Amino acid sequence: MTTAKRDTYTPETLLSVAVQVFIERGYDGTSMEHLSKAAGISKSSIYHHVTGKEELLRRAVSRALDELFGILGEEHACVGSAAERLEYVVRRMVEVLMAELPYVTLLLRVRGNTDTERWALERRREFDHRVADLLKAAAAEGDVRADVEVRLATRLVFGMINSIVEWYRPEGPDGRGGAREREVVDAVARLVFGGLRKAS
Amino acid sequence: MTTAKRDTYTPETLLSVAVQVFIERGYDGTSMEHLSKAAGISKSSIYHHVTGKEELLRRAVSRALDELFGILGEEHACVGSAAERLEYVVRRMVEVLMAELPYVTLLLRVRGNTDTERWALERRREFDHRVADLLKAAAAEGDVRADVEVRLATRLVFGMINSIVEWYRPEGPDGRGGAREREVVDAVARLVFGGLRKAS
Known part of the structure; x- marks a missing residue:
């Protein structure tokens, strides 16, 4: 299931994880490292979807x-x-x-x-x-x-x-x-x- | 004026400074260092008044x-x-x-x-x-x-x-x-x- 989840990561699911982390840690207190850990994918995979955390906030x-x-x-x-x-x-x-x-x-x-x-x-x-x-x-x-x-x-x-x-x-x-x-x-x-x- | 202010530091004025810092940085994000800087007095002077930041929060x-x-x-x-x-x-x-x-x-x-x-x-x-x-x-x-x-x-x-x-x-x-x-x-x-x- 974990593999399946990773394979099917979409901008949409990444966004919903990012929003949870922003709410818990505050936007200022959230690093790409935190997002990467919470999403269970590498930072470079995140950068494949978005330019950075500000784009996630904007979306x-x-x-x-x-x-x-x-x-x-x-x-x-x-x-x-x-x-x-x-x-x-x-x-x-x-x-x-x-x-x-x-x-x-x-x-x-x-x-x-x-x-x-x-x-x-x-x-x-x-x-x-x-x-x-x-x-x-x-x-x-x-x-x-x-x-x-x-x-x-x-x-x-x-x-x-x-x-x-x-x-x-x-x-x-x-x-x-x-x-x-x-x-x-x-x-x-x-x-x-x-x-x-x-x-x- | 600054000297006068320092001389007359009371638990009351310390409390009002601490509350501002807690609101701005969040209680978790506030260290005794932050409180000391904001109050303009040393950490040991703060410890003269209270046992630590939790006592300030409680008050x-x-x-x-x-x-x-x-x-x-x-x-x-x-x-x-x-x-x-x-x-x-x-x-x-x-x-x-x-x-x-x-x-x-x-x-x-x-x-x-x-x-x-x-x-x-x-x-x-x-x-x-x-x-x-x-x-x-x-x-x-x-x-x-x-x-x-x-x-x-x-x-x-x-x-x-x-x-x-x-x-x-x-x-x-x-x-x-x-x-x-x-x-x-x-x-x-x-x-x-x-x-x-x-x-x-």
Whole structure:
């Protein structure tokens, strides 16, 4: 099995190993040596696939960013009232976070010491602004409370959603994972839009 | 000034320097050498104050934990309906987080490799359970929605509150900090209890 695994090493499997190591050791603390050991292949085999660890980071955070920006192009993110579009985007953000857990986790930990990290931070800010614009539009349409500043509300809502990476772990292939995921998506949507208080 | 600073080094100032270094380098990545350089005093001077870096970590996270547990003993956390007590605790948690920003930040980053870290994680869990109990009581009294599981709701609410350490920075002594702090406390209370949606 080990041999088979080595023979079938693809950029995709290398990427998923690299993301785990980046998350565990931090990107700065990860050397090609660490990646080589974790992947069980030589450094020169890694260089056969990529130019170095920065390319692996770029591919990993691109995957998360592409999924997140992809949401904004989906039909329900584009039609309907701003509040409806916002709720759709919030639900889909939680889904993407759970489906692409390691990639989103890495994206959220990026700090900005290299060009790739600065680029990723810039793209994250762009995404945040797009969601903040939706929130602003929903407030202008009168569907969202106006007594919390848009930027602050966006930060707090993103804070709640992003915190899911701290504790959510996908369940095994016993079919329960899907139910748990729907429960989390519904809980976030209920709390973000309706809050804890029972409607009286 | 530098000499004066060195002469007046106290366990308190040493602690605040150590917390900054722990946050920047991670606790595992911090050596006594790093602490000595950052504090501008010799390692033996540090050993005059504490037995080592683990004692500094323990003092730092104790400060955050004492403030957080202190909330639960305050009058408004003990009298009134569970929902009122919960709202008081949520508001005070945000205040403590902002007032003790570096100490709470460090507490939230603790991972659990040493006895002190495991102890801190255990105490954090205890605090989370105390707040979850309040939420459960508020749901039982019919003031909090029952369609989000208590443990999940607690995690999401803590996620929103704790995310404040990622972006909140206290403002200068120009008097504006206080206003900003009240704005953040009010925003969290509004979103946690009422959500984004405008009451119709």
